[in-house]
Amino acid sequence: xxxxxxxxxxxxxxxxxxxxxxxxxxxxxxxxxxxxxxxxxxxxxxxxxxxxxxxxxxxxxxxxxxxxxxxxxxxxxxxxxxxxxxxxxxxxxxxxxxxxxxxxxxxxxxxxxxxxxxxxxxxxxxxxxxxxxxxxxxxxxxxxxxxxxxxxxxxxxxxxxxxxxxxxxxxxxxxxxxxxxxxxxxxxxxxxxxxxxxxxxxxxxxxxxxxxxxxxxxxxxxxxxx
Ligand code: CTP
Ligand code: CA
Numbered sequence: 161x162x163x164x165x166x167x168x169x170x171x172x173x174x175x176x177x178x179x180x181x182x183x184x185x186x187x188x189x190x191x192x193x194x195x196x197x198x199x200x201x202x203x204x205x206x207x208x209x210x211x212x213x214x215x216x217x218x219x220x221x222x223x224x225x226x227x228x229x230x231x232x233x234x235x236x237x238x239x240x241x242x243x244x245x246x247x248x249x250x251x252x253x254x255x256x257x258x259x260x261x262x263x264x265x266x267x268x269x270x271x272x273x274x275x276x277x278x279x280x281x282x283x284x285x286x287x288x289x290x291x292x293x294x295x296x297x298x299x300x301x302x303x304x305x306x307x308x309x310x311x312x313x314x315x316x317x318x319x320x321x322x323x324x325x326x327x328x329x330x331x332x333x334x335x336x337x338x339x340x341x342x343x344x345x346x347x348x349x350x351x352x353x354x355x356x357x358x359x360x361x362x363x364x365x366x367x368x369x370x371x372x373x374x375x376x377x378x379x380x381x382x383x384x385x386x
Contacts, residue, residue: 163373168212169380175213176252176305177205178245178259178293180220182238186285187270196260197346198222200310203372204256205230211376216252218244220259238262238290245293254383255305257294260312265290298329306383308332314339321355332356332382334375356382 179201184192198219205217206227215230218241226232233248235241238261249255264287274283298307309330311321314337321335334352342349342365351365352375363374 163207163210166211170208170376171212173213173253173383174216174251175205175208175254175256176216176218176245176248177201177208177256178218178241178261179205180222181260182220182241182262182290183236184238184262184265184290185236185269186266187272187274189273192262192265193221194260194262195346196220196222198224198258199346199348199368200350200372201256201258202227203368204258204376207369207372207376213254216248218248218259238265238293242291242293242296245297249297249300249305250303252305254308254379255294255297256308256379257297258310259293261293262290264288292328294330295328306331306379306386308334308379311335312338317353318355321353325355331386332379354378 180198181193181196186192202224205215209215209227209229216233217230218233218235220235220241233244235244241259241261267286267288294307294309307330309324309328311324311333313320313335317335317337321333324330325333332354334354336350336352348367349365350368350371352363352371354361361378363371
């Protein structure tokens with residue numbers, strides 16, 4: 161247990177999160193996915209609930225147990241995640257997109273297992289772009305929640321993160337450097353640089369629960385300031 165009796169500073173607030181990878185089917189036995197473990201999103205959901213928030217967590221396939229007092233909705237593909245987000249957006253005060261949403265899916269899922277063809281050394285799959293879930297949330301016209309995104313980058317971290325902050329209309333973006341293999345993805349530790357308006361804050365490397373606690377404090381401060 162990270163915190164036994166934390167201050168209930170999120171009491172009365174509803175938070176919607178996405179977490180984990182998505183899984184895009186190719187055929188009945190194969191799929192495209194990525195290395196996201198879901199740990200950061202689950203840690204944020206746990207901390208928010210412990211601090212009194214009403215928490216809904218929409219997650220792709222992960223190997224994690226559901227935190228106490230968190231409503232969990234399991235999905236597979238990006239399109240399913242998008243549908244679940246739209247169905248649960250009403251009345252949310254804060255949206256946090258930690259999911260590593262697959263950017264592309266195959267254009268048509270084969271109903272039958274694809275068979276290897278003798279002599280066929282190359283296989284081409286046609287991929288189509290998935291909906292950008294957080295961009296949709298950032299652009300909703302009415303009762304828009306306070307929106308926080310994540311950016312896992314391997315280079316030009318600040319530039320790419322700030323570009324996402326603007327184009328997706330986010331309130332805050334949390335960048336992490338996944339070229340450093342000891343943080344991010346499947347790691348139990350993380351370090352983040354958070355950007356908003358013309359400000360930034362660095363959360364140094366620590367266990368994901370400690371990082372989640374610090375980040376939720378930063379989010380709450382900016383939520384009240386906005
Ligand atoms: N995101 C989303 N839906 C998508 C893709 C991304 O909601 N289809 C969200 C992620 O959950 C994250 C933020 O957008 O909060 C940034 O994700 P990222 O993959 O870094 O951004 P992309 O716009 O997909 O850009 P890139 O080409 O760097 O992958
Ligand atoms: Ca992406």
